[in-house]
Structures are given as C-alpha cells and as structure tokens.
C-alpha cells in the first residue's frame with residue numbers, strides 16, 4: 001500500500017474487480033483451516049480512516065462473510081518496474097467486514113469462552129495484527145462485554161480476581177503495581193505462575209473495568225506511522241475464577257491478550273535505534289507465537305491421523321515469556337482443557353512467506369503447502385516439491401528448484417545460528433584491519449551493499465548481497481583471472497541477490513532467485529546485517 005496514488009489505485013481496483021469476476025467463474029484455491037483444534041481463528045477488518053481515504057488507500061482485504069473467506073490483494077512492483085497485484089484467499093472460521101459490530105464478534109467468539117472459564121476451564125482470546133489495525137479497539141469492547149457477562153449472567157458462587165501485566169521482550173511488568181517487574185515461572189504441577197503480581201479481587205463489572213482502565217494508562221505506547229498512540233508491548237489481562245461451591249475444582253482462567261502491533265516495513269524507515277530494537281523484539285515474540293500456533297495445529301492434524309507422530313511435534317512455547325504465560329494453550333501434554341479464539345487482521349502463515357518470496361510469478365502457496373509447516377516442506381522429496389510448484393502457471397522447473405534451495409538455505413542458516421555459530425560476517429568477528437580498508441577493496445561473497453539510487457520508486461530494490469564476480473559465470477578460459485574475488489579497477493562487476501523488505505517490520509530477506517549484475521561504480525557503501533534465526537530474516541546491525 002506504500003506507493004498508492006490515484007493511478008495505482010485505479011490499477012489495483014481493476015485487478016481486484018477482475019479477481020472477483022474470475023472467482024465467480026472458477027473454483028479458487030482457498031487455504032483450508034486446521035481441523036478442529038479448540039481454536040477459532042477469525043479476522044476483523046476495520047473501516048478505512050479518513051486519513052487513509054484521503055491518501056488514496058483502498059481496502060486490500062475483502063470479506064466473504066457467509067463462507068468465512070478472506071481475499072487478500074497485494075500491490076507490488078516487479079524488478080522491471082511494472083505493477084502487479086498478487087491475490088490469495090484464506091478460509092477462516094469467521095470473518096467480519098468493516099461494518100461489523102463488536103457485539104456480533106462477542107456473541108460468536110467470546111461468549112462461549114466465559115462459561116468455559118466459569119466452569120474451571122482455561123479460555124484465551126488474542127487480538128493479533130499490524131499496528132493501527134484495531135486490536136486495542138476490539139479487545140477493549142470485548143472486555144467490557146465479558147465483564148458484564150461474568151457478573152451479570154453467570155450462576156454459582158465464585159470469587160473473581162484480576163491481574164493485568166505487559167510483556168516487553170522477556171520482561172513482564174505489573175500494570176496494577178507501578179510497572180514493577182514480575183517473574184513468570186512454572187510450578188511443580190507444570191502450571192505458569194506470575195510471581196510478584198498483584199491480583200485484587202473484583203466484585204462487579206464496574207470494578208473490573210475500572211481496574212483494566214487504570215492499568216492501561218501504564219501501558220507503554222509510542223507513535224507509529226499508523227497509530228499516534230500505538231501499544232508497543234503485549235498486554236495480558238488474566239481473570240481467575242475461584243469456585244466456592246466445589247472446593248476441589250481447579251480455578252478457571254480467562255486470558256484477554258492485546259498483542260503489540262507489528263509494523264509494515266516501509267513504516268519504520270525513520271525509527272531510531274531503540275525503536276528498531278523494540279520492533280525486533282516484537283517480531284521475535286510474534287514469530288515464536290506463530291510457530292507455537294502452527295505447532296499446535298500440526299499436533300492436532302497428526303493426532304487425528306497418527307497419534308505416535310503427534311508426540312514428535314515440537315512446540316517451542318518456552319522460547320518467549322509471552323508463550324510461557326500462555327503455556328496452557330501450547331503444552332499438548334497439559335491436563336487442563338482450553339478454548340482459544342484469535343481475532344486477526346492479517347492471517348499470516350508460511351503461505352504468506354511463499355507468496356512474497358517465491359519469485360515471479362509467485363508459487364501458489366495453497367498448492368505447494370496445503371498443510372505443511374516450513375520444516376515439513378523442506379523434508380518433501382525434491383521431485384514432489386518441484387511437481388507441486390509446476391502446478392502454478394508460468395513456473396519453470398529451474399524456478400521451482402531455485403526456490404527449493406532458497407528454503408533449504410534458510411533452514412540450514414537457522415540451524416547454524418541456533419547452534420551458536422555466528423552467521424555470515426558478524427561485525428565482532430571481522431578483522432579490524434580489514435574494516436579499515438574501503439569497502440570496494442574487500443568485496444567478497446555475502447557482503448551487503450547499498451547501491452547508488454536516485455529513483456525513489458526503485459529504492460526498495462537498491463540493497464543487494466554479493467554472490468560472485470560476473471566472470472565466475474563466464475565459460476572457462478574466457479578471460480584472464482583478476483586479482484582477488486572480483487578483480488580490480490572500476491570495471492569489476494558482480495552478480496548480486498536482491499535484499500528485499502520482508503513482510504515483517506524491520507526485517508529483510510535475501511532473494512537469491514532475483515539477481516542483478518552491478519559494477520563497483522554503482523555501489524555506494526557496505527552495510528551490515530545480522531541473521532535472526534527465530535524470524536528467519538536479516539536485520540540491520542545496530
């Protein structure tokens with residue numbers, strides 16, 4: 001949506017209309033939801049704000065409310081400068097359009113969670129999405145209705161306690177106690193406990209809401225491009241319900257989680273270092289959450305087909321404080337039943353990565369990975385992988401193989417990084433003398449280069465990673481070997497892979513299938529990147 005103008009808007013809307021027409025005639029490939037896994041995944045599309053309408057923004061996400069299908073259209077620019085619209089469809093449990101009301105969402109999604117927790121179960125509601133997508137707005141309305149429901153409609157003698165805290169990286173702060181740090185620990189029964197958190201008893205809906213409102217004033221916010229008062233931490237409200245009628249019953253728990261918003265790559269251009277660090281932490285915890293949700297659906301899928309294989313599914317919930325707090329959702333060996341609802345504005349998945357990173361034309365992710373996770377996709381025999389890719393019109397065998405090796409490259413890189421081996425040429429591992437040389441004297445494979453770029457429309461394609469000197473691709477004996485990796489003089493030219501913004505804010509991907517040949521004269525400077533294995537992306541070194 002970054003380069004919308006009246007012209008691109010017209011092009012975009014034309015492509016969306018063509019998609020709608022085609023969709024009525026043909027059966028579209030739609031990503032199917034995971035089998036019933038105690039989790040409802042829903043999306044809410046907020047209306048465009050006046051500012052967005054004035055800036056020629058148009059909706060990119062369309063709801064087919066009767067069938068729960070979301071159609072997503074993304075405007076992009078190809079290497080040759082031409083505009084393209086990539087469209088894909090996702091099947092959700094429910095989808096709510098811009099005109100939807102919070103009470104509809106409450107009735108469908110949250111109302112069943114309240115009696116479940118009242119009866120001693122664990123219920124969790126997440127709001128997930130980009131900054132400014134309406135998470136806080138939605139959670140705030142749903143919290144109000146949940147409070148009325150708890151104190152107005154439920155029967156039985158119960159005591160209700162509430163804790164409200166925020167998570168920033170791995171630090172948990174109590175929003176009811178001047179942001180004092182609290183510890184998240186597992187007790188001897190394997191349950192997560194909040195050590196040091198205040199948890200006052202509340203006796204009415206008003207008391208509960210007053211407590212939540214007061215705590216939200218302590219939540220860390222900062223302006224982002226999309227939201228003047230963006231929440232930069234995950235906020236968790238945990239309501240504990242003690243059954244006074246039956247003493248042996250476990251306490252019921254209702255978690256309402258307003259996740260920190262992810263930011264679109266273009267929105268963080270002007271962030272200072274501390275904000276970049278914050279963005280990286282948010283990406284990291286959201287990635288772990290995503291891996292856990294994916295692991296949970298894989299577990300359910302395996303459990304239905306082959307329970308022995310389900311035992312081998314690894315869900316990394318201990319890798320972040322957020323998922324440790326929500327251990328009950330992800331620990332498949334736990335003995336507490338839980339119901340989970342996710343309200344999302346962007347159904348992100350491996351498919352989204354395939355759609356944006358598989359080259360041109362993009363490989364149809366619903367055909368390539370109808371149910372697989374990234375690692376399962378790596379394990380497919382190459383023949384099967386390639387034949388699935390070839391089902392996308394316009395994809396060649398060479399293109400499919402290149403994408404297969406890219407996926408493996410990422411997998412191997414993440415393995416190396418998690419074993420503690422530094423990736424690439426991290427700044428601290430470099431020879432100090434080497435750093436004192438001008439960058440063009442020490443060009444090598446894997447070096448990141450900023451190209452000279454005067455056209456702002458091409459700025460997003462001006463970062464590259466050196467792969468090899470152009471002559472490495474020549475026929476043997478076609479020229480005299482030059483000095484060093486790329487020879488000498490201003491004529492040196494290198495084959496480079498484009499370094500593109502990942503859909504995750506602040507993150508980059510090296511796309512080895514999109515190559516350019518550039519000469520030393522076109523290079524402006526070197527820049528440093530660090531590989532982050534959790535998000536499987538590169539970040540600028542701070």
Ligand SMILES: Nc1ncnc2c1ncn2[C@@H]1O[C@H](COP(=O)(O)OP(=O)(O)OP(=O)(O)O)[C@@H](O)[C@H]1O
Pocket residue numbers: 045046047129130131132133134135136137138224227229230231232259260261262
């Ligand atoms: N369904 C809706 N109807 C009308 N206005 C909405 C709706 N959802 C959100 N808004 C408005 O959009 C703006 C951004 O919403 P909100 O602060 O909830 O976003 P957010 O996803 O929580 O953002 P962040 O992650 O940055 O905290 C607010 O002004 C809010 O009032």
